[in-house]
Amino acid sequence: xxxxxxxxxxxxxxxxxxxxxxxxxxxxxxxxxxxxxxxxxxxxxxxxxxxxxxxxxxxxxxxxxxxxxxxxxxxxxxxxxxxxxxxxxxxxxxxxxxxxxxxxxxxxxxxxxxxxxxxxxxxxxxxxxxxxxxxxxxxxxxxxxxxxxxxxxxxxxxxxxxxxxxxxxxxxxxxxxxxxxxxxxxxxxxxxxxxxxxxxxxxxxxxxxxxxxxxxxxxxxxxxxxxxxxxxxxxxxxxxxxxxxxxxxxxxxxxxxxxxxxxxxxxxxxxxxxxxxxxxxxxxxxxxxxxxxxxxxxxxxxxxxxxxxxxxxxxxxxxxxxxxxxxxxxxxxxxxxxxxxxxxxxxxxxxxxxxxxxxxxxxxxxxxxxxxxxxxxxxxxxxxxxxxxxxxxxxxxxxxxxxxxxxxxxx
Numbered sequence: 309x310x311x312x313x314x315x316x317x318x319x320x321x322x323x324x325x326x327x328x329x330x331x332x333x334x335x336x337x338x339x340x341x342x343x344x345x346x347x348x349x350x351x352x353x354x355x356x357x358x359x360x361x362x363x364x365x366x367x368x369x370x371x372x373x374x375x376x377x378x379x380x381x382x383x384x385x386x387x388x389x390x391x392x393x394x395x396x397x398x399x400x401x402x403x404x405x406x407x408x409x410x411x412x413x414x415x416x417x418x419x420x421x422x423x424x425x426x427x428x429x430x431x432x433x434x435x436x437x438x439x440x441x442x443x444x445x446x447x448x449x450x451x452x453x454x455x456x457x458x459x460x461x462x463x464x465x466x467x468x469x470x471x472x473x474x475x476x477x478x479x480x481x482x483x484x485x486x487x488x489x490x491x492x493x494x495x496x497x498x499x500x501x502x503x504x505x506x507x508x509x510x511x512x513x514x515x516x517x518x519x520x521x522x523x524x525x526x527x528x529x530x531x532x533x534x535x536x537x538x539x540x541x542x543x544x545x546x547x548x549x550x551x552x553x554x555x556x557x558x559x560x561x562x563x564x565x566x567x568x569x570x571x572x573x574x575x576x577x578x579x580x581x582x583x584x585x586x587x588x589x590x591x592x593x594x595x596x597x598x599x600x601x602x603x604x605x606x607x608x609x610x611x612x613x614x615x616x617x618x619x620x621x622x623x624x625x626x627x628x629x630x631x632x633x634x635x636x637x638x639x640x641x642x643x644x645x646x647x648x649x650x651x652x653x654x655x656x657x658x659x660x661x662x663x664x665x666x667x668x669x670x671x672x673x674x675x676x677x678x679x680x681x682x683x684x685x686x687x688x689x690x691x692x693x694x695x696x697x698x699x700x701x702x703x704x705x706x707x708x709x710x711x712x713x714x715x716x717x718x719x
Contacts, residue, residue, distance in 0.1 A: 336407045336499075337554070345552050352413065352420065355553035356539070361406050364562035365506050365534055370397045371565045378614045379570040380666045381719040391451060391510040394566070398508040404461070405502040405537050405557040412466075412496040420493035420549055423542045424502045426458055426486040429533040433484070436514065441480035443509050446532060449566065451512040456481035456535065457505040460490040466498040467491070471544075478505070489542060502537045504559060529564035572718050573608040573616050576685065585694045590703040593647065596693035602651075606676060606686045606716065615719045616686050617673045620651065621664040623711035629671060631658040632695070635710040646703045649710045651690040659690060666717040673717060 337356040345353040375389045413420055428444065436443040436453065445453040457478045466472060472491045479488045490500045538556035541549035583599040606616045622628035624636050632648040651659040662672030676686035696703065 336409050339408060339410045341411060341413055342552075345550055352541075352547075352549040353552050354410070354420075354541075354549055355551070356408060356555075357553060358555065360555035361557040363403055363405070363557065363559050365401060365403060365559055366398055366563065367401075369563040370394075372397075372567050374567040374569060376569050376571050376611070376613075378611075378718040379572050380717045381668050389451065389512065389568070391512050394452070395508045395510050398564070400505070400507045402503055402505045403559060405504070407463075407499050407501040408539055410493045410498045410500065412494060412498075420498070421542050421544050422490050422492070422500060422539050422549070422551075423487050424458070424460060424490045424500070425538050425540055426456075426481065426488075426502075426504070427536045427538075428456075428481070428484045428486075429535075430484045432532055436511070440482075442482040443511070444481075445511055445514075448531060450515050451510070453509040453511045454534075455507045455509060457507075458486070458488060459503050459505075460488070461501040461503055462491045463499040463501070464493075465496045466494045469494060472498075487540075490539070492544070500539070502557075504535060504537075506534065506559075529561035529566075532561035534559040534561060571611045571614060573606045573611065573614060573686075573716070575716075576605040576607040577603075579604075583692050585692075588694070590696075593694065593696045593703065594699075596650070596695050598652075598694075599692050601689055601691045603687060603689050604714065605679065608684045608686065608718075610684070612684055616676045617668075617717040617719055618676055618688060619662045619665070619670050619673045619715050619717070620659055621713045621715065622661045623713050626664065628661045631660045632697070633661065633710040633712055635708045637704075637706045637708055639706065643704075643706075645708050646697050646701050647708065648695055648697055649712075650693045650695060651712070652693055653688070653690050661712070664713060664715050666715050668717065668719050670715075670717065 335358075337358060339354045339356050341352060341354050343353060372394060373390075377389060408422070410420060410422065432447055434445040434447055434450070436445055439455075441455045441457065443453045443455055457480055459478045460476055462472055462476055470492065475489055475491050479486070490502070491498055536556050536558045538551075538554050540551050540554075581602045581604075583602070585597055585599060588597065604618070608614045608616060622633050624634040624641075628634060631650055633650070635645040635647050635649060637643045637645060653659060659674065660672040663670055674688065676688050679685045679687040
C-alpha cells in the first residue's frame, strides 16, 4: 500500500477547496493495532482513524495598511512596503499538531518505532540558495519568506526510555520532502506530538524584478499551504510497523490581507506624435534636416514619491541600442535605407534606443525632468533629425518611415 500517495491525494483535495470543511486541531489521533494488512517483511499494522485535521498560521487576523508604491519599483526607499511591521505582525510561532497515541504492544521496540513525514507544497514556494536553514520564498508574494523547523514532543512512560531521550531536538527543514525519527513505543502508551516552528523573513532586499499590475491588489496568505504532517514506521534493527491509515494534519496560511496599490502616472495631452520630413532629394541631405520638436508630458498628480522614466525602442529593429532610428521602405521593408533619424534633446544629447521594458534599470532609460519645480508634472522634449548614414552613397528613391515606441517606467 502506498500510504504517501493516498495521503498526498487527500492533501491536494484539501488545498483546492481551501478550508471549506476544516477540522481544527483539537483531539488526539488514537492508534489501533490490527492484523488486516499484508506486512511482508514488516511486523505490526497500525491505523489512526479519522479525517484530516487543519491548523492555521497565523492564528490572529492581520490586515495591513494600504501601501502605495511606484509600480516598477515597489521597494523604493522613498515609499517602501513596511515589511518590518508585517514580519512583526506575523511573528514566530510553534504550532503543535494533533498528538498520536500509540498503544503499548510488546517489549520489542522494533515493533513500534515511528518517524514523522513533512511535505511542503513546492508549487507555491521557491527556495533561496545558500541559506541555512533554507528560506522558502512565496512565489505569489516574493518579498516574504519563511524558515521552518520541526521536532517531536514525546510523553508517556516510553518517552524517558532509550533513544527517546534524544529524539526531541529541532530539525531544520531544507527540502520539500522531509522525514525525522520521532520515537519508539514499548509495553505502555507512547504519545507523539509533531511541532512545527514557522519564522517569517523579509526578502524585499532580494527582489529586483517583481512587478505588480496597476490598481489595487489583495494578496491573501490563506492561499499558502505551509505543510502537511503524517506518521510512518521505521526500523531500528529489524522489522518496522506499517501505518495503514493516517489522514495527517495540514498547516494552512490564514487571515492575512496584504493591501497594495501599484501607482502609475498619466500621459498629459497627446500620446502619439507624427512628424513628416516631406519630399527630399538625396543631394539635399548634406546636414541634419529637422522638424517641429516633440513634447511628451507625464502627470503624476499626488504621487510625489514616483520618479517617471522613459525608454525609446526602435520598432523596426528592437535590438537597436544606438542613437539612430532605422528607416525602412514602405513597399519593401527588407531594403536597407541610407538614412536614419536621431532624436536630439534640448541639452544637445541624442536619445539612445533600448528594450521595450518598464523594468527598473532597463538599458538607456532616461529620467524625466519636472516641467515646473512646484508641480508633479514631468516632460521630455526632443527634435527629430533626418540624417544621411553614408555621405558617399546615394539614397534610393521611395517612401520611407521610421517608428519609435516609448515605454514609461514608474520608479
